[in-house]
Amino acid sequence: MKILRTVKEIQAYAKAMKAAGKTIGLVPTMGALHEGHLTLMRAAREKCDIVIASVFVNPTQFGPNEDYAAYPRRFEADCEKLATVPVDAVFHPEPAEMYPDGYCTYVNVEGDITKKLCGAQRPGHFRGVATVVTKLMNLSRADEAFFGQKDAQQVVVIRRFVEDLNLNVHINMVPIVREENGLARSSRNQYLSAAEKEAATVLSRSLRRAAATYARGEHDVEKLKLIVTDTLETEPLASIDYVDLFSFPDLQPLQRVEQQSLLAIAVRIGETRLIDNVILGGEAM
Ligand code: AMP
Numbered sequence: 001m002k003i004l005r006t007v008k009e010i011q012a013y014a015k016a017m018k019a020a021g022k023t024i025g026l027v028p029t030m031g032a033l034h035e036g037h038l039t040l041m042r043a044a045r046e047k048c049d050i051v052i053a054s055v056f057v058n059p060t061q062f063g064p065n066e067d068y069a070a071y072p073r074r075f076e077a078d079c080e081k082l083a084t085v086p087v088d089a090v091f092h093p094e095p096a097e098m099y100p101d102g103y104c105t106y107v108n109v110e111g112d113i114t115k116k117l118c119g120a121q122r123p124g125h126f127r128g129v130a131t132v133v134t135k136l137m138n139l140s141r142a143d144e145a146f147f148g149q150k151d152a153q154q155v156v157v158i159r160r161f162v163e164d165l166n167l168n169v170h171i172n173m174v175p176i177v178r179e180e181n182g183l184a185r186s187s188r189n190q191y192l193s194a195a196e197k198e199a200a201t202v203l204s205r206s207l208r209r210a211a212a213t214y215a216r217g218e219h220d221v222e223k224l225k226l227i228v229t230d231t232l233e234t235e236p237l238a239s240i241d242y243v244d245l246f247s248f249p250d251l252q253p254l255q256r257v258e259q260q261s262l263l264a265i266a267v268r269i270g271e272t273r274l275i276d277n278v279i280l281g282g283e284a285m
Contacts, residue, residue: 001082002089007098007139010052010091014141022049026142026169028133031055032072032187033081036177040146041085043174051087052140059095060106061128072190091140098135107131107165109157113251117153117244117264118275126157133158137169146172150184152262152277156249176276178204184276191272199237200269203276206231210263211278219257221245224280232267241266241273248279257281 004010017024025048027040033055044051055078062068075092082090107130113119114126137145147155155173162169177185182204183197192200206228213227228243247254248262257280264277 001079001087003079004052004089004091005093005097007093010089010139013089014052014139017050018141023143024048024050024052024141025144025146026136026140027051027053027087027146028136029053029055030057030071030187031078032074032190033078034177034185034187034189036148036150036185038081038085039177040148040174041082041087043172044144044146045085045087047172048144050089051085052089052091052142053082053087054091054136054140056091056093056098056132056136058098058128058132060099060131061125063122063124066122067188067191070191072187091136098132105131107134107161109161109164111160113153113156113160116246116251117242118266119153121241121266126154129154130157130161134161134165134167137162137167142169144170144172146174148174148176149277149279150176150186150275152248152264152279153251156251159249182208184274186274188272188274192269196237196269196272199235200267200272200274202232202235202238203265203267203274207263207265207276207278211280214257214280221254221256224257224263228263228265232265237269239268241268245280 004013025044027044029037057071059068106127108127109130119126159171181201183200209231210224210227225243225245232238232240243265245263248260260281262277262279266275
């Protein structure tokens, strides 16, 4: 597995692979890799000749009071996991390599898809994501890029700018990978104490309850949201950031679920903000 640390190195690698006629799959991550990330890597491995993972804690997608400094960095352990897939190359730049002195260009997806859910609570977050993902797609010359449904709004935003900017990359969305107890895998789960980890199972439990009620024929949005809220409120360590339901993938408000829809939540367990979601009404692509 090649370790690429500079813009020049990844550009040379991608150029050589393209010249050899290979298709390239990109899997962007912030590291502290877990089974969710590895599932994306395997999906890329299946579909593409060459898999490039990136491990980069992207400063531009964190707000000033968020966990950029504390975010877990475990590059050696990450490389060991990536080698088991295996991936062909990992891009692991320093922040100054991606944002050198004088850097001042950003990709800003306007419109309401970046203003709701996590966009409402994390101003600038999707601008940072769109900017770094655009750079990573350009650097890797990816034909395919792989993202998790765990961050479903991120997938919506990425598909939007890929279409708007005519980028020639196909976006693949991979289902959420969970622990046996239902907790969605996340690098931020490392922040949780044992008691908080147990409490955090309330997120998936609340979504499962709503999904089961939907499957039994309840399509009223407010009633479905109330099932989630009521369940979350049974857990004393949980405090709700949002519980929302929108059409998917266009994220428009609904009164009734009569089409594919995203039921999404953000919940603080102690100090740790966790997100989870379920897609109602048909399999998402
Ligand atoms: P992150 O390192 O948290 O930025 O995540 C990198 C990619 O992995 C994103 O596309 C995430 O949506 C995806 N991902 C993170 N956790 C999971 C999970 N539990 N299941 C599926 N994909 C995930």
